[in-house]
Amino acid sequence: MKDISADLLVPYLRTRMLGRNLLAADEMESTNLTAAELASKGCAEGMVVVADHQTGGRGRNGRTWFSPAGRNLYFTMVLRPDCQPGLVPQLAIVAAMSMRRGLKCLCPDIPVSLKWPNDIWVKGLKLCGILCSMSCMGMKTEYAVVGIGVNVNLRKEDLPGGIQGSATSLGILSGSLWNRSQVLATILNAFEEDYDTWLAHGSLAPFMEGWNEASLLNGRQVSVGQGNVVYSGIVKGITEDGRLILVRGDGGTDLISAGDAHILSGLK
Numbered sequence: 156m157k158d159i160s161a162d163l164l165v166p167y168l169r170t171r172m173l174g175r176n177l178l179a180a181d182e183m184e185s186t187n188l189t190a191a192e193l194a195s196k197g198c199a200e201g202m203v204v205v206a207d208h209q210t211g212g213r214g215r216n217g218r219t220w221f222s223p224a225g226r227n228l229y230f231t232m233v234l235r236p237d238c239q240p241g242l243v244p245q246l247a248i249v250a251a252m253s254m255r256r257g258l259k260c261l262c263p264d265i266p267v268s269l270k271w272p273n274d275i276w277v278k279g280l281k282l283c284g285i286l287c288s289m290s291c292m293g294m295k296t297e298y299a300v301v302g303i304g305v306n307v308n309l310r311k312e313d314l315p316g317g318i319q320g321s322a323t324s325l326g327i328l329s330g331s332l333w334n335r336s337q338v339l340a341t342i343l344n345a346f347e348e349d350y351d352t353w354l355a356h357g358s359l360a361p362f363m364e365g366w367n368e369a370s371l372l373n374g375r376q377v378s379v380g381q382g383n384v385v386y387s388g389i390v391k392g393i394t395e396d397g398r399l400i401l402v403r404g405d406g407g408t409d410l411i412s413a414g415d416a417h418i419l420s421g422l423k
């Protein structure tokens with residue numbers, strides 16, 4: 156992969172730790188898998204693993220992530236937050252906020268929305284996905300890995316039938332070709348800033364206003380499946396610990412911690 160390397164990334168980086176240590180390869184099964192292996196062997200916080208192509212790119216809820224060579228960004232950050240493990244899933248929401256900020260910085264005209272918990276959508280099509288995992292020992296977080304897939308220079312004709320009507324890319328939206336090292340550095344810069352803010356507060360409180368501004372679901376009737384239970388109601392936002400607030404038809408409230416939300420109706 157000629158266009159992503161430590162040398163090409165550094166001129167764009169404003170970080171103290173993220174991306175200062177980079178593992179870049181042409182092919183990996185999944186950058187999340189490689190990053191988790193490195194983290195379990197003790198690599199330092201801030202390590203970033205990036206691949207040109209993933210043979211087994213992973214998505215949320217057991218799905219796969221379309222990962223062709225030469226077009227997109229597939230990368231994973233290794234973090235070692237000094238916090239209790241229960242707080243770590245909030246990092247997926249922090250990452251979604253950072254992605255939006257980074258994308259706005261690169262391409263101010265694209266209307267980026269966030270779909271709880273951490274999908275990045277533009278005009279009803281998915282632009283990026285985020286997948287996190289963690290390891291803990293009792294009440295101590297050993298590491299978290301935050302993996303991000305961004306469709307960068309993907310063309311419409313590259314999309315397989317199954318996702319043709321549901322995915323987009325920076326290139327499709329802007330009509331131009333993007334420098335992948337610059338896109339990666341911009342996201343790392345935004346995420347490190349947000350990560351520091353999150354660590355200092357220990358909650359999503361500083362992100363609530365931004366979330367409500369960007370949320371695709373607020374005010375809409377949605378259903379969320381969790382195991383055998385399906386919750387439905389109107390979305391009122393998220394809590395400071397990242398749960399979706401659903402107001403049911405009977406006026407009661409459900410707080411949902413995980414799941415895929417399906418929009419049933421409602422205007423934003």
Ligand code: BTN
Binds near residue numbers: 286
């Ligand atoms: C989703 O389903 O929306 C999450 C997709 C996450 C994809 C990224 S690509 C880089 C990293 N490595 C993986 O195997 N998955 C994540």
